[in-house]
Amino acid sequence: MPDATSDLEVFRQETRDWLEDNCPEDxxxxxxxxxxxxxxxxxxxxxxxxxxxxFEACRDKGYTVPAWPEKYGGAGLSPAQxxxxxxxxxxxxARPPLSSFGIWMLGPALLQFGTEEQKLHYLNQIARGEIRxxxxxxxxxxxxxxxxxxxxxxxxxDPEGGDHWVVNGQKVWTSYADKADWIFCLVRTDxxxxxxxxxxxLFDMESKGVSTKPIxxxxxxxxxxxxxxxxxxxxKDQFVGEINRGWDVAKYLLGxxxxxISGAGGGARTAAIGAAMKRHAGELDPCLRVExxxxxxxxxxxxxxxxxxxxxxxxxxxxxxxxxxxxYAGTELNKRRHxxxxxxxxxxxxxxxxxxxxxxxxxxxxxxxKANSIEGGTSEVMLNVISKRILELPGA
Amino acid sequence: xxxxHDDDQVMLAETTSQFMREEGAIAKQLRHWRxxxxxxxxxxxxxxxxxxxxxxxxxxxxxxxGLDMGHVEAGIVLEEIGRNLTPSPFLTSSVLAATALKHGxxxxxxxxxxxxxxGDSVFAVAIDEGAKHRPERIATKAEKSxxxxxxxxxxxxxIHGASADMIVVAARTSGSDADxxxxxxxxxxxxxxxxxxxxxxxxxxxxxxxxxxxxxxLDGDSVIGEVDGGREILDRMLAxxxxxxxxxxxxxxxxxxxxxxxxxxxxxxxxxxxxEFQALQHxxxxxxxxxxxxxxxxxxxxxxxxxxxxxxxxxxSVAKAKVAKAAGLAVREGVQMHGGIGMTDEYDIGxxxxxxxxxxxxxxxMYYHAGRVAEMSGY
Numbered sequence: 001m002p003d004a005t006s007d008l009e010v011f012r013q014e015t016r017d018w019l020e021d022n023c024p025e026d027x028x029x030x031x032x033x034x035x036x037x038x039x040x041x042x043x044x045x046x047x048x049x050x051x052x053x054x055f056e057a058c059r060d061k062g063y064t065v066p067a068w069p070e071k072y073g074g075a076g077l078s079p080a081q082x083x084x085x086x087x088x089x090x091x092x093x094a095r096p097p098l099s100s101f102g103i104w105m106l107g108p109a110l111l112q113f114g115t116e117e118q119k120l121h122y123l124n125q126i127a128r129g130e131i132r133x134x135x136x137x138x139x140x141x142x143x144x145x146x147x148x149x150x151x152x153x154x155x156x157x158d159p160e161g162g163d164h165w166v167v168n169g170q171k172v173w174t175s176y177a178d179k180a181d182w183i184f185c186l187v188r189t190d191x192x193x194x195x196x197x198x199x200x201x202l203f204d205m206e207s208k209g210v211s212t213k214p215i216x217x218x219x220x221x222x223x224x225x226x227x228x229x230x231x232x233x234x235x236k237d238q239f240v241g242e243i244n245r246g247w248d249v250a251k252y253l254l255g256x257x258x259x260x261i262s263g264a265g266g267g268a269r270t271a272a273i274g275a276a277m278k279r280h281a282g283e284l285d286p287c288l289r290v291e292x293x294x295x296x297x298x299x300x301x302x303x304x305x306x307x308x309x310x311x312x313x314x315x316x317x318x319x320x321x322x323x324x325x326x327x328y329a330g331t332e333l334n335k336r337r338h339x340x341x342x343x344x345x346x347x348x349x350x351x352x353x354x355x356x357x358x359x360x361x362x363x364x365x366x367x368x369x370k371a372n373s374i375e376g377g378t379s380e381v382m383l384n385v386i387s388k389r390i391l392e393l394p395g396a
Numbered sequence: 397x398x399x400x401h402d403d404d405q406v407m408l409a410e411t412t413s414q415f416m417r418e419e420g421a422i423a424k425q426l427r428h429w430r431x432x433x434x435x436x437x438x439x440x441x442x443x444x445x446x447x448x449x450x451x452x453x454x455x456x457x458x459x460x461x462g463l464d465m466g467h468v469e470a471g472i473v474l475e476e477i478g479r480n481l482t483p484s485p486f487l488t489s490s491v492l493a494a495t496a497l498k499h500g501x502x503x504x505x506x507x508x509x510x511x512x513x514x515g516d517s518v519f520a521v522a523i524d525e526g527a528k529h530r531p532e533r534i535a536t537k538a539e540k541s542x543x544x545x546x547x548x549x550x551x552x553x554x555i556h557g558a559s560a561d562m563i564v565v566a567a568r569t570s571g572s573d574a575d576x577x578x579x580x581x582x583x584x585x586x587x588x589x590x591x592x593x594x595x596x597x598x599x600x601x602x603x604x605x606x607x608x609x610x611x612x613x614l615d616g617d618s619v620i621g622e623v624d625g626g627r628e629i630l631d632r633m634l635a636x637x638x639x640x641x642x643x644x645x646x647x648x649x650x651x652x653x654x655x656x657x658x659x660x661x662x663x664x665x666x667x668x669x670x671x672e673f674q675a676l677q678h679x680x681x682x683x684x685x686x687x688x689x690x691x692x693x694x695x696x697x698x699x700x701x702x703x704x705x706x707x708x709x710x711x712x713s714v715a716k717a718k719v720a721k722a723a724g725l726a727v728r729e730g731v732q733m734h735g736g737i738g739m740t741d742e743y744d745i746g747x748x749x750x751x752x753x754x755x756x757x758x759x760x761x762m763y764y765h766a767g768r769v770a771e772m773s774g775y
Binding site: 080272274275277278284289290292293294296297298300301302304305307308309311312315317325328329380382383384386387390391392393394395 | 398399400657660661668669671672674677678680681682684685686688689690692693695696710711713714715717718721762765766767769770773774775
């Protein structure tokens with residue numbers, strides 16, 4: 001009988017060797033600015049040779065999406081192997097080779113709801129970093145109450161053949177819409193039924209009638225856009241799931257978005273910060289030290305929760321609403337982290353565009369985290385969902 | 397190792413849960429002994445039943461008649477103890493003293509472990525000196541005397557001290573109070589001359605002692621491990637005890653939370669179930685999140701202990717501190733959300749608050765452990 005533990009140890013050694021050979025030194029440094037992240041896509045450019053080499057090595061090995069099946073561009077790793085890979089990458093501080101809403105959000109939804117043709121086509125593109133995706137969910141009148149969305153699609157009979165749908169409306173908070181190649185989008189296709197009247201559509205951002213306008217945030221950056229649709233044509237084979245059943249796909253995908261925002265996989269968002277702040281500040285005010293210690297307790301406990309959550313989700317042991325708890329706790333923790341980092345950094349961390357702060361990273365990052373508990377479902381909505389689906393409180 | 401219970405552990409949890417719900421229930425144990433003013437604060441009959449279930453020797457090696465299981469399994473038992481507020485000497489005997497004895501020689505193991513496994517013996521540990529847990533400083537002295545030692549000093553917060561057949565005592569055999577080295581652990585049998593217990597009942601109805609050692613004569617066989625080499629065993633014992641106390645605290649937190657959430661679904665005011673009010677829903681949901689995280693940290697610490705990982709000590713403090721935060725929140729919210737009846741002795745929620753308070757203090761509160769996390773992290 002093969003010994004599962006020793007097989008896993010063999011895999012660990014192979015992974016270590018492979019990482020040693022393929023992960024360049026520069027890719028083992030912390031991600032500091034947007035330039036350090038590779039998003040892929042039609043117009044992607046690499047910021048360094050190391051970034052290119054690391055991405056290509058992972059792409060060819062299936063390690064941009066290690067747990068996806070090989071036919072869809074992954075490496076087909078088992079949950080236990082994927083965990084080993086994650087641990088080994090984290091051990092050497094390897095950067096993610098490819099960051100992508102396709103990997104985090106659309107991919108899992110396609111794996112669950114897509115046709116075989118859609119999976120082969122879109123998942124391989126995502127795994128290979130060829131298409132950069134954005135998400136069209138929120139609208140000006142539909143934030144927390146997302147299901148009230150109004151962007152409307154109706155079927156048009158084309159006399160020249162090839163029936164399609166025409167979409168009109170506006171989305172907001174579309175992350176990186178101005179840089180994305182395609183969008184996955186919630187569109188109302190039945191005005192009578194609130195929940196069963198939404199269809200999940202995919203389309204090219206270069207389609208006629210699509211326009212975007214960046215939104216300037218308090219951080220001084222513009223990661224989000226307003227996105228407008230004016231008679232955009234969408235063929236029916238670009239729907240995921242059935243017509244009018246897009247809310248099922250949306251809910252499933254939101255679960256993954258919440259996992260992503262909660263930083264469930266570990267990494268910098270769940271790490272302790274006290275020691276780094278001491279090095280940074282030289283000396284800590286006694287009361288700040290106490291706050292940091294209390295924070296580190298919460299952060300280290302939360303990282304155990306993240307590990308447990310990932311382990312459980314892989315074998316179907318996690319409560320289906322647990323991502324909401326992870327998202328709530330993770331984002332609130334991250335906001336606290338940046339408040340403490342600002343305090344420990346003192347006046348230096350107020351600098352908005354100095355070289356020493358890489359262009360005001362401390363304050364810009366601090367401000368950016370305020371969106372963590374708003375985007376992808378506010379903390380208040382998360383607490384509503386926990387009340388209703390986990391605690392089963394009445395009328396929630 | 398995945399961070400959840402495997403099939404065997406799930407089975408143990410189910411068996412233990414049923415046993416503790418039936419035999420360890422609040423009315424049957426805690427209230428029963430409390431209302432009779434029991435001098436032990438727990439029932440020896442239940443302790444014998446623990447032995448029949450195999451709990452007493454859960455951490456004891458097979459050669460010594462135990463089950464040779466790990467801290468995850470001990471934690472399963474402790475979580476159910478916490479949930480039912482079951483008074484028992486399990487944590488002091490089967491976790492703390494058993495961990496110390498594991499590092500003892502054949503003589504001391506042979507003398508004490510059979511009684512533990514059979515449920516005939518109860519053990520205590522004497523660590524604290526003063527009202528706060530400061531095991532870094534130990535002043536209680538054991539001086540060479542003939543072939544043995546003479547023990548003098550005072551220990552406080554010795555849980556089950558007066559009921560114990562043996563007390564594990566951390567004493568100084570060389571150096572000065574704040575030295576890490578020079579500590580020796582002794583197994584002190586009850587009724588030894590010079591042992592003086594001042595028994596006190598605590599807020600949670602458990603019994604503790606201020607114990608004086610006035611020239612207590614001990615033979616060389618009562619040393620656990622090596623003379624002057626007790627600090628490492630003490631640290632292991634403390635880590636096991638802290639993680640165990642965290643597991644019991646998780647049980648207290650979950651018990652209080654479940655009781656409170658149930659109450660929100662029954663109690664009506666303003667013509668509505670109070671659980672319909674969002675002001676309470678959000679607090680309950682936040683509490684759920686904190687308790688889940690505390691439980692994950694505790695299981696992580698148990699696994700690290702079982703793997704003998706160098707990170708176990710840090711995680712033990714993380715777990716103890718996090719559970720203190722979460723369980724403290726659970727009992728405070730529990731009493732508040734129960735309203736007036738939460739203040740009555742008739743309702744159990746107040747008993748959870750009392751047990752939590754005592755458990756918080758045992759082996760270091762959240763301030764002690766948060767400080768320890770900072771020190772171990774280098775700031």
